[in-house]
Every structure is written in structure tokens, then in C-alpha cells.
Amino acid sequence: MKQLGEIPRRDNGEAPFAETAGKSRTPVSTKGLRGTLTPQAPLAKLVWFKAGGKADWLFEPADMDDLQLFLERLNNDLPVMALGLGSNLIVRDGGVPGVVIKLGKPFAEIEIRDDNVLACGAGAHGILVASAARDAGIAGMEFMRGIPGTVGGFVRMNGGAYGREVADVLTDCDVIMPNGRGHCLTARELGYSYRHSELPANAVVIAARFKGVPGDPEAIGAKMDRIAAAREEAQPLRTKTGGSTFKNLPDRKAWQLVDDAGCRGLTLGGAQVSEKHTNFLINTGDATSADIEGLGEEVRRRVYQKSGVALDWEIQRVGRP
Known part of the structure; x- marks a missing residue:
């Protein structure tokens, strides 16, 4: 690529x-x-x-x-x-x-390059990136097994899980601006912080390069399996959900704050706070987006009232109300 x-x-x-x-x-x-x-x-x-x-x-x-x-x-x-x-x-x-x-x-290609580098299209799924790295004996990408999504989204929001994030492995990425001009941006130029980048809103990520370290495919695969098992046990994977709703704090987990505020199982219209993992919202069948976002805001209100913490949304919310 x-x-x-x-x-x-x-x-x-x-x-x-x-x-x-x-x-x-x-x-x-x-x-x-x-x-x-x-x-x-x-x-x-x-x-x-x-x-x-x-x-x-x-x-x-x-x-x-x-x-x-x-x-x-x-x-x-x-x-x-x-x-x-x-x-x-x-x-x-x-x-x-x-x-x-x-x-x-057409944007989902994954190519193994020299020096433990993976060149990936923005449409490549995280699980496939992690699997390609495993097969090539490249360690450091296992955490992508635990993030539902594609490379483009990972790069934009500094996606992460299980102690690692994109900022740890990204070397650079290709983006196209609305005027059709392309640019190659380094990880430093993206200004990464927790679940955030300084990438312009209208920029379209089309490819990225990730650098790992040499590793044993069997050990890499075992780590990926542990991540998959942990997700299966803790998260409501087989529901209509949007992943982690709120950002964790440096010293406190969002799910614990939500739980302490008595929000486990809380509903609004067709939306519900997951009883399995309270940092997940669920569409139980007929929820509108207004139900889902409104429930999230009610959770934020109750958490602030209980603990004085103002939770930040991790889920991206786009469009007209």
C-alpha cells in the first residue's frame, strides 16, 4: 500500500x-x-x-x-x-x-513489511490486524483483538484496550483532506491523548503503519485468546451496543462510578444500561438514538450527583438531534 x-x-x-x-x-x-x-x-x-x-x-x-x-x-x-x-x-x-x-x-488490505511493520488499510478490522501480526511473529498488536472496529477509527480516536493503545504502535498514517490532497502524518503530529487525536474532523484516514517487536506466534496467540475470553466474560457482546460509553479516569473506572450511582439496569425508552457491564448502553430492541443518548446523559447526571465526577463520553455522537 x-x-x-x-x-x-x-x-x-x-x-x-x-x-x-x-x-x-x-x-x-x-x-x-x-x-x-x-x-x-x-x-x-x-x-x-x-x-x-x-x-x-x-x-x-x-x-x-x-x-x-x-x-x-x-x-x-x-x-x-x-x-x-x-x-x-x-x-x-x-x-x-x-x-x-x-x-x-478496497481499503482493508494488510501487508507485512520489514522491521516488524504492518501496513494496513483504514477498513481493516482490528481482529484481522492482530491475527496477521500473530502469524508473522510480530508482538505488540494483541490489544487490537479486544477493540471492535477498523484501523481508521483506531487511528482517529487513539483506540486502546487491555493496557495498550494505538499511540504505542503507530508510526504514521495517510489521510485525505476534503480538497483531495493527501498527507502522511506521524503519530507525534496527531497529538494523541487518551481516546483523542488532533486529526481534523473532515480528514479521512485511509491507511496506517504499525510497528511491533519480534515475538513467538504461539505466545502472541495465547495472549489474544485471553483477551477474547475476558471480553466474552465481562461485556455484553451479543447485544446492540456501542462499546465503552464513558472514558475511564486515571484512577477510577467509569463502570464502577456508574454502578455506585445505582444505574445498573437503568432504562429510558428502549435503551438500557447493561446489567453485565455498566459502562455499556444497550438497544433492547426499539430504542431511538435519542433514547440512547438521553440515557447516557441521565447516567452522567446521577454519577455527578453521587460522586462529583463529570464523566466524558467515549462513544462518538454525530448528526442532528
Whole structure:
């Protein structure tokens, strides 16, 4: 997978907007695009909570060149959001303005390079990255077995679990900006902190390089198995959920604060605080995103009232209320 560096802007001569047969305005000319551009695209089926509104536009690029061409033509005033597995995301019921970029199989490649480096597309699943590293005898990526999601999301939010995070292993990443220009950013340039980066909101991560250390595949596999077993035992994996809801504090776990505030099993509409792990919210069947987010805010209120701690959301919340 090639690094982007600085990609020159192409002058394609196309108007920034085009009319479809139905007279609705598209955000770009679709001439020459090979991906799929869908108006008013339902997003609930694409996120783990299975709730939420529609994207004004959903673009599924055929490959990196297709994505670059699309973003070159896009009106820079339109918001852009990349979507991976939707595993740590609340899409509000009013939908997402602008364009949602869904990166599929063309962005899921994983390549083993010299010096214990893995080059991964932004659409690669964490479990597959960890497995590829294991098979190549590269240690240090085992924690990705415990994070539901894709490389693009890991890089943006400094994903982590079981004592490790992306900042520990990332060397650099490739991003494309809304004007179509590509940049290679180092881990230092991303300004990582706990579950946060300084990556611009409209930047789309398309690839990343992770560096590990030599390891024994059997020992790496055993560690991954322990992580998988710990998740199975502690977390409500077979429900419609969004992963860890609130950020841990340096000296206190969010789930303990939620539990101490009496929120285990608390409900609002179709949303519930998990009884198995209180830092998880669940869609019990017919929850709206307003139910889920409202329940989270009620949990925050009760925790603050009980302990004086203002919990920060870890789940990303996007779109119109």
C-alpha cells in the first residue's frame, strides 16, 4: 500500500454540482466516479446500535483514486465523516449532514513489511490486524483483538484496550483532506491523548503503519485468546451496543462510578444500561438514538450527583438531534 505524501490536485473541469434525473442536487459531478453515491442513505443498519437517522449522502469509493477524485470535486463547505464498523458511534435521529464516507474491502488490505511493520488499510478490522501480526511473529498488536472496529477509527480516536493503545504502535498514517490532497502524518503530529487525536474532523484516514517487536506466534496467540475470553466474560457482546460509553479516569473506572450511582439496569425508552457491564448502553430492541443518548446523559447526571465526577463520553455522537 503506497504512502500518499502530497497528492497534486487534478483540474477535472467538472462543475462542483450536478443535477440528477430526479432534479435533486448532488454534492459532486458523478462523471468518472466508480463508487456508489446514495442520497438519504439509512445509517442505522451500518452502526452497532442499529438506531439513528440517514446520511444526506453516502459515498462508497471503489478505491483510493476514486475517493481522491470525489473529495477533489466536493464543495469544501460540506462536512465529511468517515464510517468504519460504527461500533463506537451514536448517529442521532435527525441524520448526518453532508457526506458520509464508507470504506469497504478496497481499503482493508494488510501487508507485512520489514522491521516488524504492518501496513494496513483504514477498513481493516482490528481482529484481522492482530491475527496477521500473530502469524508473522510480530508482538505488540494483541490489544487490537479486544477493540471492535477498523484501523481508521483506531487511528482517529487513539483506540486502546487491555493496557495498550494505538499511540504505542503507530508510526504514521495517510489521510485525505476534503480538497483531495493527501498527507502522511506521524503519530507525534496527531497529538494523541487518551481516546483523542488532533486529526481534523473532515480528514479521512485511509491507511496506517504499525510497528511491533519480534515475538513467538504461539505466545502472541495465547495472549489474544485471553483477551477474547475476558471480553466474552465481562461485556455484553451479543447485544446492540456501542462499546465503552464513558472514558475511564486515571484512577477510577467509569463502570464502577456508574454502578455506585445505582444505574445498573437503568432504562429510558428502549435503551438500557447493561446489567453485565455498566459502562455499556444497550438497544433492547426499539430504542431511538435519542433514547440512547438521553440515557447516557441521565447516567452522567446521577454519577455527578453521587460522586462529583463529570464523566466524558467515549462513544462518538454525530448528526442532528
